[in-house]
Amino acid sequence: MTDIETMRAISQDVYGAPDVLQETLLPKPAPGVSEILVAVHAAGVNPTDWWSRAQSTFIARLPQVLGWDVSGVVEAVGVGVTVFKPGDEVFGMLPYPGGAGSHAEYVTGPARVFTHKPAGIDHVQAGALPLAALTAYQALVDTAGVRAGQRVLIHAAAGGVGHLAVQIAKARGAYVIGTASAAKHDFLRSLGADEVIDYHSVDFTEVLSDIDVVLDPISRDSAARARSVAVLRPGGTLVSILPVPIDAGELATIAERGIRYESLLVEADQAGMQAIAALVETGALRAHVEATFPLAEAAKAHALGETGRTSGKIVLTVRDSKAQLAQQLLHDVFVLGDTAIVDRVVRPDSYIQHNPLAPDGADALKYFSGAMRQQFPQAAFEPRRVITDGDLVLLHSRYVMVPGTEGLAVFDLFRFQDGKIAEHWDVIQEVPATTASGNDMFATLSEPRTDAIGQRWFTAYHKELVTAFVDQLLVRKDLTAIDAYVGADHHEHNPNIPGGAAGLKAGLGSYFDKFPQLSVTPKRVIAEGDLVAVHSHYVDTPGERGRSVIDLFRVRDARIVEHWSSEQAVPETAANDNTMF
Numbered sequence: 001m002t003d004i005e006t007m008r009a010i011s012q013d014v015y016g017a018p019d020v021l022q023e024t025l026l027p028k029p030a031p032g033v034s035e036i037l038v039a040v041h042a043a044g045v046n047p048t049d050w051w052s053r054a055q056s057t058f059i060a061r062l063p064q065v066l067g068w069d070v071s072g073v074v075e076a077v078g079v080g081v082t083v084f085k086p087g088d089e090v091f092g093m094l095p096y097p098g099g100a101g102s103h104a105e106y107v108t109g110p111a112r113v114f115t116h117k118p119a120g121i122d123h124v125q126a127g128a129l130p131l132a133a134l135t136a137y138q139a140l141v142d143t144a145g146v147r148a149g150q151r152v153l154i155h156a157a158a159g160g161v162g163h164l165a166v167q168i169a170k171a172r173g174a175y176v177i178g179t180a181s182a183a184k185h186d187f188l189r190s191l192g193a194d195e196v197i198d199y200h201s202v203d204f205t206e207v208l209s210d211i212d213v214v215l216d217p218i219s220r221d222s223a224a225r226a227r228s229v230a231v232l233r234p235g236g237t238l239v240s241i242l243p244v245p246i247d248a249g250e251l252a253t254i255a256e257r258g259i260r261y262e263s264l265l266v267e268a269d270q271a272g273m274q275a276i277a278a279l280v281e282t283g284a285l286r287a288h289v290e291a292t293f294p295l296a297e298a299a300k301a302h303a304l305g306e307t308g309r310t311s312g313k314i315v316l317t318v319r320d321s322k323a324q325l326a327q328q329l330l331h332d333v334f335v336l337g338d339t340a341i342v343d344r345v346v347r348p349d350s351y352i353q354h355n356p357l358a359p360d361g362a363d364a365l366k367y368f369s370g371a372m373r374q375q376f377p378q379a380a381f382e383p384r385r386v387i388t389d390g391d392l393v394l395l396h397s398r399y400v401m402v403p404g405t406e407g408l409a410v411f412d413l414f415r416f417q418d419g420k421i422a423e424h425w426d427v428i429q430e431v432p433a434t435t436a437s438g439n440d441m442f443a444t445l446s447e448p449r450t451d452a453i454g455q456r457w458f459t460a461y462h463k464e465l466v467t468a469f470v471d472q473l474l475v476r477k478d479l480t481a482i483d484a485y486v487g488a489d490h491h492e493h494n495p496n497i498p499g500g501a502a503g504l505k506a507g508l509g510s511y512f513d514k515f516p517q518l519s520v521t522p523k524r525v526i527a528e529g530d531l532v533a534v535h536s537h538y539v540d541t542p543g544e545r546g547r548s549v550i551d552l553f554r555v556r557d558a559r560i561v562e563h564w565s566s567e568q569a570v571p572e573t574a575a576n577d578n579t580m581f
């Protein structure tokens with residue numbers, strides 16, 4: 001008898017509430033003719049997932065594994081497949097409705113529903129896109145043929161489909177109007193919406209007319225549809241993406257007004273995926289991921305989605321990303337005092353430690369965390385920013401060891417090797433009660449005010465810009481670098497430096513005057529999206545041991561707009577031989 005290879009999957013034997021979803025072991029599938037087998041890394045969750053979980057819909061075959069979105073890595077190809085090979089990173093939507101099954105560690109699907117994942121986005125981003133982006137693309141581009149200058153109304157514009165539709169319509173050069181609750185208007189504007197309407201307080205039929213295209217994910221009956229028809233110009237198109245019946249009489253009334261009505265059901269579509277990938281690559285399209293859940297917590301993802309109030313997408317992570325592993329390690333070790341994770345994510349034999357208080361090795365990390373836990377049983381850890389750059393993951397966090405204190409501003413830097421953490425550096429600074437700029441050490445004050453990584457497609461450019469800036473300003477001590485690189489309304493979080501570009505110039509000017517022999521040696525640069533960190537050795541006066549410093553910059557529109565940092569004196573002696581660099 002041969003062993004059957006199994007995989008984890010979220011399956012259900014009955015229809016019902018989210019708790020019918022169970023993590024189960026199922027046979028790992030094999031790719032059939034013209035199919036590929038994908039190791040799923042992330043998979044979006046869509047309204048059709050929670051509908052199909054609750055009742056028999058288009059698919060009626062219990063037990064069932066749901067999930068149409070896929071982002072992952074090709075594990076094997078079936079007979080006849082030439083366009084992909086094992087190891088390729090791909091994303092796509094499985095054939096709707098019958099092809100579901102991505103809420104699992106592996107899934108098979110026709111090769112021609114996938115395309116290559118853009119290198120500039122991670123699997124979570126890519127897994128968020130397929131079904132929602134294809135729906136928006138097929139509605140706006142394939143069905144309505146949206147052109148530059150047209151007026152496009154997108155209902156539920158903050159939702160999974162809507163927020164991508166706004167960006168796709170903008171990329172076509174349209175004038176885009178979106179409906180959403182007022183609290184989501186800044187979000188819609190950040191996506192490029194030209195006009196936003198709070199559907200709770202404003203009747204859109206009273207403020208809109210001459211619309212060319214309406215994308216409608218909300219109208220369930222003829223009265224609701226008539227309102228969208230009323231704002232369309234003759235010759236305009238209403239694309240409904242709610243698969244609800246419409247009778248011949250209503251269709252005739254709509255046609256009499258010269259309006260085209262289409263009801264769209266999304267189709268698996270390689271050409272559409274290629275168009276979506278191209279929009280991602282040019283920076284025109286990006287999924288907003290409101291929440292991620294590990295595969296085992298699929299029920300929680302369904303429950304959140306079912307509220308109908310989320311912005312952007314919810315994604316299941318099937319294989320943990322390096323950023324998640326690093327955060328989980330710090331959380332479990334310092335907040336829970338649970339060191340089981342160390343065996344799972346840290347290299348047992350060769351964990352290199354640069355924290356001067358801790359020796360090398362995974363066991364030492366466990367011991368160290370136990371000692372910390374005993375001393376600070378109520379320690380809390382709040383990660384604010386996480387940057388992944390190749391094998392390096394940098395976390396910028398506030399640790400509060402004793403409740404009620406300001407805590408510590410900490411940068412933890414991890415290096416991964418073969419999927420496990422192999423090396424760790426950190427820089428720890430006490431948070432002072434007051435700062436020269438009045439800004440705290442953690443907030444994001446530049447626009448958009450989010451701690452999320454933005455503009456990943458500019459990572460390499462931002463890395464180059466900050467490297468050149470640091471070289472000119474800190475290595476060569478040339479203050480004119482501030483004029484060349486820093487925005488006038490710069491936000492400063494180093495507690496000793498005043499705010500604004502002028503404050504930075506004054507603060508650094510007096511620091512350079514005080515220490516004319518200052519030497520700054522950058523050791524490594526870590527960048528993702530609009531965030532670039534530089535880990536450097538600062539020596540104020542020759543012969544001193546100096547300080548380990550991490551400077552973190554945010555770059556927007558080719559200007560440095562914000563700076564956070566932590567610094568720590570290099571001690572005389574350390575528990576390891578690795579130096580702090």
Ligand SMILES: NC(=O)c1ccc[n+]([C@@H]2O[C@H](COP(=O)([O-])OP(=O)(O)OC[C@H]3O[C@@H](n4cnc5c(N)ncnc54)[C@H](OP(=O)(O)O)[C@@H]3O)[C@@H](O)[C@H]2O)c1
Nearest residue numbers: 047135156158159160161180181217241264265266309310
């Ligand atoms: N035909 C197809 O192939 C297809 C494909 C994909 C989706 N769909 C359908 O399209 C709909 C939307 O899907 P989705 O993934 O975008 O869902 P979603 O992400 O769950 O949508 C949530 C968003 O809808 C907004 N919303 C709800 N009622 C609204 C209203 N009356 N006016 C304006 N905004 C409203 C909410 O904003 P507020 O909090 O501001 O209300 C929320 O941001 C679902 O019914 C789905 O089944 C169909």
